Amino acid sequence: MHGTISLWVKALVALVATITIAEAVPYNSTNSECRYLPGDAGWPSNHAWAQLNNTVGGRLIRGVPFGQPCYGTSADAPACAKAQDTWEDLSPFLEDPVNVISSFFENTTCSPFYGPLSTDAAKRNATCSLGSLASYAINVTDAAAAVAGVNFARDHNIRLVVKNTGHDFLGRSAGQGSLALWTHHLKSYTFFEYKSQNYTGPAARIGAGAQVQEMYEHANKQGLRITGGSCPTVGAAGGWVQSGGHGSLAAKYGLGADNTLEFEVVTTDGKHLTASPSKNADLFWAISGGGPSNYAVVLSVTMKAHEDGPVAGSAITFVEKDPEKYWAAVEAWEKHLLVLDTIPGFKTSVTLTAGIFSLDFATLPDGSKEEVTTALAPFHRDLEKLSINATTKLTVHDTFLEHYLDYEAGIVYSRNVTVGNRLIPPDLVRSDTRLPQLTKIYKEILATPNTAIFIIAQNVTQARTGHIDGDNAVIKAWRESLHDLNYALINDPLATFDDLSADLALVNKWQYDLRDITPGGGNNMNEATYDYKFWKEDYYGETYARLAGIKEKYDPDSVLWIQPGAGNDKYALRGDGHLCKT
Template identity: 50%
Template sequence: MNTMLLNTLVALAASTSLVTAAADACRSLPGDAAWPSVEDWNALNSSTGGRLIQGVPLAGICYGVQADSTACSELRSDWALVDPFLTQPVSVVSPYFENNTCTPYVTVATANDSSACQLGNMASYAINVSEYETATAGINFAREKNLRLVVKNTGHDYLGGSAGKGSLALWTHNMKNITLINNYKSEHYTGPAFKIGAGVQYEDLNPIAHDSGLRVVGGSCPTVGANGGWRQGGGHGPLSSTYGLGADNSLEFEVVTADGKHLTASPTENSDLYWALCGGGAGNYAVVISAVVKAHKDGQIAGSRLTINNEGNSYWTVVAEWMKHLLVLDKIPGFATEVLLTQQSFSLVVATLPGGDESTMSQALAPFYETVARLNITPVVNETKVQSTYLDHYDEYLGGVEFTRNITIGGRLIPRSLVQDSTLLQNLTQAFKDMVAEPDIVVYLLGYNVTNAAAAVPEGFNAVTPAWRDSLFLINVCIEGSADDPWPKMEDDLARANGWQDRLRGLTPGGGAYINEGTYDDPEWKADYFGGTYDRLRDVKAKYDPNFVLYTRPGVGCDEYAESADGHLCKA
């Protein structure tokens, strides 16, 4: 790290802030009397082998004397996409949690003003974690200096867990080790497994599994981290109806705890921590260095897609009939579906049936297709393909999609009982109709059977919210923003997402939601995201991180702290 630059910026921060936080009540921010000195930061840099990185906004290339108009223009063309942010140590995917404080949309006047580009809510520094020792050094430093600590892998989250003003980030993205364990043996599982570093993404892991004649449960998006919020929050994907959620496929974790201890968490070793890491929310109990996850024998897999345009009065009848047919598909072992619903069309993006062929896929979908035909609707797309491996299936239906970053997500897990009730089904269908009447909203219906029996895990074996086990499908309400949306627009989108979650909650009393695909400020977050697991999770938090070295919202215990208007994180 450039020591001269570090000295200059630390001095500047100290001279421009008059805030002093009580060390035992609030985490320190740049400019506070308790903020680490230049010598402290230099010592941390030395102890981590020069792996300390100063936080710089990605769009910093557009401002001040170092402005590069060509590079800025290129960044502006990609600003709406997820990809540029995945390899950044402090910049995160969601613009909401960056506070929109430094963008490439600059005027001539602001481009010459370096002060117009601020870190905002992004971490002040990051450590490029390479092994547990560098993570331990960062954890100990944050604890001793009373700093906010966050963990960032890809930053592929919409809850803000890898952001935080004045924080130190443990950047685990480059921990890409993948090791095949041909015959993992434990009390609960015997078979192939992979040990994967904290930075592994599914675009890294899926090809290696494929080349080994195996497949793993992973997300629908290839750039999602395999060990971050996806796994620790539950983790769903096309293979979930066959093998369970990501949490159900987690065999053990290598972690560093808030007191700097290097531990293994498994069903037989530190089992309470293992339980919490499997579905209890990410970045809140310990820092994951690696995990061992189940691998499954690869083989033939059938897939199908269908698109129906909204061209007549029967469109919403089709939507309701699809939800009813999910009750049939729910009983077919391994059958999983992803549907995209808009004002213009109903699209079965992918149906997944491991071990299936064209005949079994057609038989499974036939009753729904017969209903569509009776309604005199002709699909514009209707095809089934059989692949010899999961990777081929994935590439066919989900590969090559570019993901946008300014998306606000709300959602709800829909219990089977709701769809079985004709009045409730009618109310739910009307809710979808009202949602997509807003032109920037799309709705995803993700159908999985992840009951304890289907996932082959005992009830209560992990911290996955019980609402997952009772659900027929997951709803994602996605509000799609523009790359250059102003801050008030993003605030309004978040309020709208919460409003739709409220309506869905009213339709599903006693139900729940999926923490990774919900709002960070859901007023009913304890019940929605954790259900009956909350009190036990709070005990785990108290045991392994009693002083909240790790903090994330809406993580267990987060209501015991609050962010002030100036960004200080303080005891409530």
């Protein structure tokens, strides 16, 4: 939006005229106890939005629902068909300022399969609205734009959210009637020697918009590795690192949060600050594992970088139609993880679907084929005893990037999924009486159509990572886990919101079942459900009280508010979309 102010005002007038009844909620419209929504008397005027657009250099963007081409008297059939064809793809949502990848939070308030062009007569009268998505976004390309957005949201009493890629299943980058700070284009990379009391060595300062594969590619050119995630399009400096952050190098160097050196942030009072162990140390502690988009707006992170070198890898795949043999093999793998857990740097990621076992990758930085072969040999012997024939791959690449591109970058990630999580402790697997309890839940999950289980193992104990207890906000359950357990239920692209809610309830049910057999444990919050009733205990654990205090210090008015977020009790989200004081 680079036109004159007068053109911008005309566009806003046109926008207001198109706001649907679902968005224009009159309830509590003048009550400042609630954040204002479009249609409320306190909602910012067209002139106020125009001024904000001018302040941020014309980078204010109106939120547009993904399915909008399928609605209205001027519905565009070719554009609608394209929206339908790409509804399950990640890319369009990653590059959009307000639309998010979560089917549940994208919701069906503007489904491309509904509306006047729908082939289903019952859906042709559907309407299109933004639903829970942001009304506007600022394309943040510098700190000044973030400061302007924070100040505008605070002064005009509207919701503020942060969206990078929208790679989030907890709705933290969405919010009805909100202003989104879209940090996706903050893609800077600076490599240098970092010196501090706590660390001296190679480091990388990474913009908030940097995505995992991009970061790996830039580091590779410097002869370095950086701890990042597996999915190539995840924002490395966004919710990934701020919630802990696991990836294929975690077993070697620790979680993402274990590698942070400092953050560049904008706080909700509009200040541009550095958070590090020596400056605003409490804020640095909170953002290093205590959750994203809650304490301040992150513009960049500085992380440890590590000298690159050879990386050994392996993959194992088999199909077994005999359920007894299949589940015996799965339990054999679970037990073998107790052995792999003792090998420094050894990381594995397994996918289970009905009758299929896939070790998608084993990663051993600075390792050899012989070391990987020796490490996996006992599991191969277990498969031989079960008369299971497996396909095996074994490699050594010269660099981490080559290993990553071979094993991980090509994995296809679906957008239309509901995910759940539990961190599995080793004692559960060691016990011959308790391991079958885990297998029973696995069986129930995979008996449900369109499901998958992911067993992601890395040793990130304090002893292995070199951290001391409590020096960042990563919960003890991570430190004490044998593996991270994720599971996914693929949603029907034509699902109604009731269908998506039912999927969420089922995924929550399994999350509660897993909690029952892992008392005192926890969850990786990035891959868990947003409405889980034990979120304070299991997502934040022993860190919750301290995090809530830091939230109160840096954001006493809850300008940033997420569910589930530490210290979010001052406000609650009502059924009509209003966020109101409790």
